[in-house]
Amino acid sequence: ANRRAVLVSRPVLPRLEYRTAAGQPRRLVGDNARPQLVTLWGSWCEPCLDELAEFASASDRLDEAGLELLALNVDDLEADAATDGLPDTAAQCLKRIGLSLRQGVATREVAGVLNVFERSLLERERPLELPASYLLTAEGELAVIYKGAVAVEQVLRDMSLLDAHPAE
Numbered sequence: 103a104n105r106r107a108v109l110v111s112r113p114v115l116p117r118l119e120y121r122t123a124a125g126q127p128r129r130l131v132g133d134n135a136r137p138q139l140v141t142l143w144g145s146w147c148e149p150c151l152d153e154l155a156e157f158a159s160a161s162d163r164l165d166e167a168g169l170e171l172l173a174l175n176v177d178d179l180e181a182d183a184a185t186d187g188l189p190d191t192a193a194q195c196l197k198r199i200g201l202s203l204r205q206g207v208a209t210r211e212v213a214g215v216l217n218v219f220e221r222s223l224l225e226r227e228r229p230l231e232l233p234a235s236y237l238l239t240a241e242g243e244l245a246v247i248y249k250g251a252v253a254v255e256q257v258l259r260d261m262s263l264l265d266a267h268p269a270e
Contacts, residue, residue, distance in 0.1 A: 104250035107224055108263060112243035118215055120174055121207040125187030130172075130212060131242030137264055138170040139257055141235040142208055142216070145177050145191045150233040151199065153251040158201045160254040167261050173201060174208035176232065220247055239264050 118130040130140065141157070143150035157164065157171055164171055175192040188196075188207055196205060217230050224247065237246035237260055246260050 104252065105248070106252070106256065106260075107247045108260070109223060109245055109247070112239065112245050113219060113223070115219070115238065115242050115244060116215060118209075118212050120172075120209055120212050121187060123188040123193065123205055123207070125207075128206065131238065135240045136168055136170045137240050137245075137261065138172055138238050139164075139235055140172045140174060140216075140238060141233055142174050142176050142213060142230070143233050144175070145189070145195045147232045149251045151195060153233050153235075154196070154201055155199045156251075156254055158199050163254065163258065167258055169257065169261060171204060173205045174212065175206070176208050176213060176230075179208060179210060179213055219244055223247070237261075237264075 115131055119127045120130055122128055131138075141150075141153065143154060145151075154173060157173070161171070173196075175188055177189045177192050188205070192207075213230060216234070216236060220234070223244075231249055233248075233251055235248040235252050235257075236244055237248070237257065239245055245264055248256075
């Protein structure tokens with residue numbers, strides 16, 4: 103079931119770090135001054151792979167819209183082996199899809215904080231569902247939460263909401 107929640111009051115994410123595919127720490131919300139779509143995915147999750155394939159084929163359009171995509175893998179979340187970088191299975195999936203966008207590994211902290219925000223904002227008591235995507239403003243505010251695969255068209259439409267007044 104695909105669900106989408108547009109947030110009227112946008113919480114600012116705390117300083118969080120993920121790991122690059124090579125295992126290097128990076129800040130989730132950098133100083134890139136571009137909105138970003140953070141997607142949590144697993145190599146065993148077919149809808150995740152379909153979604154990433156759609157993102158890969160639309161990478162030029164996403165880039166033209168000024169959106170940066172960050173695909174964070176959660177395969178080793180339970181072991182919190184993020185320091186090791188991208189697991190082989192996940193790397194093979196991305197290679198097969200041809201995803202050349204920003205990618206990395208979600209730390210327990212990143213997944214945990216996003217899950218807490220989601221549960222408190224949506225008043226849901228569900229554990230993390232995949233795929234899960236989060237549209238962030240350039241300032242690191244959480245604007246839209248997507249549960250299940252999200253279409254590129256939907257994300258591009260939601261980009262226009264980032265500059266909208268809350269009343270709209």
